[in-house]
Amino acid sequence: MDQMVNPDHPLRKAFEGKRVLVTGDTGFKGSWLCLWLAKMGAQVMGYALPVERADDHFALLGLDGIIEHVDGNILDAAALNAAFERFQPEVLFHLAAQPLVRFSYAEPKLTFDTNIAGSVNVLEAVRLSHSLKAVVYVTSDKCYRNNEWIWGYRENDELGGHDPYSASKAAAELVFSSYQDSYFHARANFGAATVRAGNVIGGGDWALDRIVPDAVRALRAGLPIEVRNPHSTRPWQHVLEPLSGYLTTAARLLDEPKRFAGAWNFGPDTTSVRTVGELATMIVGEWGSGAVRIAEQEHAVHEARLLHLNCDKAHQLMGWRPKWTADRAVAETIAWYHGVHHGHDPLEISTKQILAYMES
Template sequence: MRVLVTGAAGFIGSHLSHRLLERGDEVLGFDNLNDYYDPTLKQARLDRLLPLPGFRFVKGSLEDRAALEAAFDGFRPQRVVNLAAQAGVRYSLENPHAYIDSNIVGFLNVLEACRHRGVEHLVYASSSSVYGANRKLPFAVEDSVDHPVSLYAASKKANELMAHTYSHLFGLPTTGLRFFTVYGPWGRPDMALFLFTRNILAGLPIDVFNHGHHSRDFTYVDDIVEGVIRTLDRVPGPDPQYDPLAPNPGSSSAPYRVYNIGNHRPVQLLHYIEVLEQCLGRKAQMNLLPMQPGDVPDTEADVEALRRDTGYSPATGVEEGVRRFVEWYRAFYRA
C-alpha cells in the first residue's frame, strides 16, 4: 500500500515507518522537525529512513494546508496514519496556542485532505490523557471522557469528535488510538524514562512527582506499532451492534472506531525507577514532589476491544523494554 505517515521523524512515527517499509509498503513521511525537543534526534531518526527503498519525505506542518495537500496530491496515499501533533501534557499549560494550531487546525486539514482524495482509512493518534479525571480502572473505550484535565487531552478528545463527524457525514473510515505511555529506543527526551536516564548517568537528582506513588500503563514501542498496523489493515465499517438508545463511545453507525492501545499491566513509578537503576547499575537520587497540574494518578488500559477486533496482544514487559532503551541510549549518546 501507499501509506502517508505524519510525524514520521517522531518516536512512534519513525518506528512505524520502518515496519511498513519492511513489509513492502511505500511510505511518505511528513514532519516539520520542530524544536519542541531536540531536532537533531528527529533528524537522526529520519536519516535512518531516508536511504530505504520505498521511503520519501516532505518537510511541512499540518497547519500549512497547501503543503499538506501538495503532499497528498504528489503521493496519492491509500491510507494515512496521523501521528503528528503538539505533544506533552505539561507544555500545554505554557503554550496552549500550539495545541490548537497543530492538533485542531492541523487535524482538520488532514481530515479534509483524506475526504477529498478518497483515502481508504485514516488512523490517528489519540491519547490516554482523554480519560482525565476518571478514576475507574482500567480505562475502557466505553467510558465517558468528558472531564479532561489538560488542553492537550481536550485537543485529543476533539480529534475523536472531528473524526466521527467526517465518518458520519462523508463515510471516511477513521480509527482513533488512545496511546498509553509509550517508551523504548529512539524515545522522546521530554518523557520520564529519558529524563531519568540522563540525570542518573550524570549523577544528578531526578524529579519524582506524586512522591512516586502513581502508576502508568507503560507500553513498549514495538507493541504500539504492532497495534497501529493491525488497525491500519482493518478498515472499519458501521458497527452492526451499535444502539443509538445506548450509544457506545468506541463505535458508531458510521465507519468509526476508537481503541485503547496499552500494555494492560500498570507499573508503579517507583518500580519503574528500580528497573532503570538495575539496567544502569546506578542508584537514583530522588526529589520527591507533589503531583503536577494536568497529571493523573494512575492509568491502565482495557485493551479487550482491540484484542477482539485485531488480535492485539502486547508482549514486552518493563524489564525487557527498559533494558533495550538503556542499550540504545548508551550507544546513541556514548553514555
C-alpha cells in the same frame, strides 16, 4: 544493512508495496513506525516539522534517506493537500501533534491549534483524497475524562480533559467522529479508525518532561533521576506495542473497512502497570548505576495519578495482544540508549528490536 521483516509475516503482506503517508514522522513514535513500514517494503512518505535535535530517533536513523520526507506543518492546509495530491497514499497514519501534557499548560493555544485545527486539516485532506483506503487517526489514552478509576477505560467511556493537552485530544476525537458520521461511513472501500494508547517508552525519545529521556539524561550526567509523582501509575509499554496495534488496525481496515472502523485502545495488561517511582528504579537497574530522588515541586500543575486502558475490544475482535512485559520493555529501552551511548549504530539497534518484537 538490509535486514527485512519475514516475507510471510501477515503485516508485511498487508503493507508491502503500499503507499503509506505518516504525519509526524520526525517524532518519536512516527520515526519508529516509518522504519517498521520501510522494513516491510512499504513506500513511505512522512510529513512533519523538521527534526528538532541531532540525537532524535529520526536523525540518528538517517530516516530521510530511507523514506521520503516532506518538511511541513499540519496547520498549513495547502502544503498538506499538495503532499496528499502528489503522493496519492493508500494508507494514512496521522500522528502529528503537540504531545506533551506539561508543555500544554505553557502553550495552550498552540496545543489546541495543532491537535484540533491541524487534525481538521488532515481530515479535510482525507475527505478530498480518492486514493486512500485506510486511515488510522492517533489520539491518546488521555482523551478520556479521568475519574481516577482503578479499572481501565473502554472505548465507549466519556471523553474529557482537565489539562489543555487532554482536552485537545478529546476534542480531536469528537472532530473525527463528525467526519466519520458525515463522510466516511458511506464511502465505499474505505475505513477509518481512531487509536488510543498509554504512555510509551523506547529508544530515541528526547522529549522534555518524560520520565525515560529525563532519566537517561540524568544517568549520562552522573546525576540522580528526579521523580515528580512517584506514586502515579501509568500503562507503560514499549513503543512497538501500540505501533503494532496501529499497524494491525490499518491491515484490518484494508480487509474489512466497515467492521474495523471506530475507536480502539492499545495498552499493556494490568501486570505491566507500574508507578513512576518503580519505573525509575527499574531504569537504574538496567543502566547499572544511578539513584532516584523525589523532586520537590512548587506550584505543580495537575497530572493524572491513575490511568489505565481496557483493551478487551482489540483482544477479542482484532486478535491483538501485547507481547512484551514491563520488564522486557524497560530492558529493551535502556539497551537502546546504553548501546547508542557506547557508539553502536542506532539504525541497527532499532531494526533488531523491530525484528525481535515481530518474532516474539
